[in-house]
Amino acid sequence: MAESHAAATDGGNIIRSHGYSYFGDLKYAADFTHFDYVNPDAPKGGEMILDALGTFDSLNPYSRKGRASGTWIWETYESLLDDMPADAYGENYGLLAESLEYDEGKNWVVFHMRPEAKFSDGTPVTAHDVVFSHNLLLEQGLPSYAQAVKIRILTSEALDDHTVKFTFAPDISRRSLIDQAGGVPVWSKAWYEKTGARLDESRLEVSPGSGPYVLHDYEVNRRVVYRRNPDYWGHDLPINRGRHNFDEIRIEYYGDDTAAFEAFKAGQYTFRQEGDSKTWATSYDxxxxxxxWVKREEIPTLYPPTPSGFVFNLGREKxxxxxxxxxxxxxxNFEWTNESLQYGLFKQRNSFVENAPHQAxxxxxxxxxxxLTSLGDLVPAEMLQEPAVEPHSSKPARPNDRRNLRRAMALLDEAGWSVQGDGLRQNAKGEVLTIDFPYxxxxxxxxxxxxxxxxxxxAILGVDVNLEKIDPAQYTLRSRERDYDMxxxxxxxxxxxxTGLMQQYGSTDAAISLFNPAGLASPMVDAIIEKALQSESAEEETAALMALDRALRFERFMVPVWYNPNNWVAYWDMYExxxxxxxxxxxxxxFWWFNAKKAAKLKSDGALR
Incomplete structure (x- = not known):
């Protein structure tokens, strides 16, 4: 629980704490020595070698031009608050900040930074770097992010070299204010001013970070290598104990998944998170x-699966x-697809929060x-009267379920798309029903x-489908520009x-948000998100998130497909x-680690070089 002390100003309380959660409860006390799930005595050493698909020509993930190399660059940067621990959600603990304080109404927050924090070039991390980084994101970061933050965080100021204050806008939800301010990656102000680099440009040069790893080497389209910083300032912090255990993280790039799998079999990389059911079912022999020499594991997870599926571009009038x-x-036809193409290994996804307590x-x-009733006419009557929208069931015996196709044909007729002499559907203007579908x-x-x-x-329905299998660079460009129907x-x-809910599902940024591939813009969804942001108890929050799941499914902007209740991983037997x-x-x-004896045994057996 966060500590609370009476404040001399504002007639309220000032909360001082080593971490933050919206409702005030923290699993770990101020004197915790390490997270419960880590091995605090995990050895340091060895390398983790991963794969990535496609190409890259940039190491800057904020550029909207080019293809950036993965997300591993985040291992080099830190923020005032760390990401939530893996055994709790909605909680953040101090990293660059040793403590924070804020008023009871969450109108402002002050972070007290650790004076020992340093960038990899040896220069100190200061409050001035925090303010600079916050403003850099507003000026040169993603427009949807900047728009959302500017109306919520009014000012950021360095009170001294190691104290930074953020002031928040009045009359808005207090959600995602303190954790937003505390979650900004901190970059070196001096480096950006010296180099003249921009956050939104495609580049291979990276700024120094304060994190446990530094960029060591790269070869465009081939590999990127990060190495542990031997002078990392924070390795003794309780929040870091038992974590960041590898000396080196290397990412090898391959043109497609088939080539990547062959490379894994040959030991060119050593850890693989499998996503393809056919490969998992048939190729690990x-x-x-x-x-x-190679271990396979199916590791259950309680985190809701990623809501994936066939997404409609709602920017297209049809x-x-x-x-x-x-x-x-x-x-x-999920049932046929799962049994015939995916070896029956998946479950059908119903919800945007599958298996979570707030699944509708x-x-x-x-x-x-x-x-929902309080939102009046924004909520259709059937949403109040019927169960949440579920994906249809299909017969697994054949690819096309005639019953479902008949229902689909009736809906297309009703929508004004009738079958013409050539078997294709057209509307009253004579336009053919075409679907451009790149992958x-x-x-x-x-x-x-x-x-x-x-x-x-x-095609059986009379739809003219244009499937396009294109290279990753083209696909990235098409995705960014929403140049697709599905x-x-x-x-x-x-x-x-x-507030991230608004970036993903809200109307304000629907036209530009990279996190909203459908361009969903629903007043009902907006209103429910606002209710969620205003919730003041866990019970209210659960009700609002359940309503949100129900509304998203009602809008039918995605065809839900499958999910895996387990993580499929395979790795050369030198990790624990x-x-x-x-x-x-x-x-x-x-929080995995390297077993040097096992690695030596693999090499002596001739398994790895």
């Missing part, structure tokens, strides 16, 4: 597995008709119903056949209320992890 979207969704199921009742050539071996089977069913993409799940693993993060770059 190679000699290294048979000899016990796809703004929900009847059309529902009809096109009916052409997807039956007709709304109690607090959720009261919330990347680097995708796993199963995604292509899945999309092709879905497209064949759409795309296989994903949204982010949500375990708590936060805590047992049990925490529920919310696999953590292979965080």
């Amino acid at each position: 190679f000699p290294a597995v048979q000899k016990g 796809l703004q008709d929900k009847r059309l979207r529902e009809a096109l969704a009916l052409a997807y 199921k039956a007709a709304p009742e109690g607090a959720e119903r009261a919330l 990347p050539s680097s995708a796993g071996p199963t995604l292509g056949p899945v999309i092709e089977a879905y497209a064949r069913n759409l 795309v296989f993409d994903s949204y982010r799940t949500f375990l708590e209320a936060g 992890h805590p047992d049990p693993l925490p529920p919310y993060d696999l953590g292979y770059l965080d």
Whole structure:
């Protein structure tokens, strides 16, 4: 629990704490020595070698030009508050900041920074760097982020070299204010001023960070290497004990997943998180597995699966008709796809928060119903009276379920798309119902056949489907520009209320947000998000998030597909992890470690060079 002390000003309380959660509860006390799930005595050493697909020409993830190299660059930067621990959510603990204080109304927050914190070039991390980084994101970061933050955080100021204050706008939700301010990555002001670099430019030169790793080497389109900073300032902090255990993290790039898998079999990289069901079911019988050199694990997770599926571009006029979207969704046969193409290994995803306590199921009742009713005409009557929208069921015996296709044809007729002499559907203007559907050539071996089977069913309905298998660079550009009718993409799940919900699902940034591939802009969804942001108890928050899940499913902007209740991982037998693993993060770059004896045995056996 955060400590609370009476304030001399404002007639309220000032809360001082080593961490932050919106409702004030923290799992770990101020004197905690390490997170419960880590091995505090985990050895340091060795390397973790991963794969990435496609190409890269930039190491700056904030540029909207070019293709940036993954997200591993975040291992080099830190923020005032760390990400939430893997055994709790909605909690953050001090990293660059040793403590924080804020008024009871959350009108401002002051972070007290650790004076020992240093960038990798040896210069101190100061409050001036924090303010600079905050403003840099507002000036040169993603427009949707900047717009959201500018109306919420009014000022940031360095009170001295190691004290920084943020002041928040009045009359708005207090959600995602303190954690937003505390979560900004901190960059070196001196480096940016010296080099003249911009945050929004594509570049391979990176600024020094204060994190446990530094960029060591790279070869464009081939590999990126990060090494532990031997002079890392924070390795003895309780928040870091048992974490960041590898001396080196190396990412090897491959043109597609088939080439990547062959490289894994040969030991060119040593840890693989498998996402393709066919590969998992049929291809892990190679000699290294048979000899016990490569281990396979299915690790359960409690974190809701990523809401992936076939996403409609709502910016296209024809796809703004929900009847059309529902009809096109009916052409997807999960049961046949799962049994015939995915070896029966997946479950059908229903919800944006699958298996979470706030997954919507039956007709709304109690607090959720009261919330929806309070929104008046924004909420259709059927949402109040019927269970949450569920994906249709299909017969697994054949790719196309005739019952569902008949329903789809009736909906298309109702929506004004009738079949003409050439078998294609046209509207009253004579326009053919076409669907442009690009997907990347680097995708796993199963995604292509899945999309092709879905497209064949759409063709039966009289839809002219233009499937395009394109290279990753083209695909990135098409995705950014929303140059598609449909795309296989994903949204982010949500375990708590936060302003990030607006970036993902809200109307304000729908036209520009990279996190909203459908361009969803629903007044009902906006109103529910606002209710979630205003919730003042865990019970109110749960009701609002359940209503949000219900509303998102009602809008039918995505055809939900499948999910895996487990993490499939395969690795050369020189890594170890805590047992049990925490529920919310696999953590292979965080709290796994390297076993030098096992690695030496693999080399002596001739398994690895």
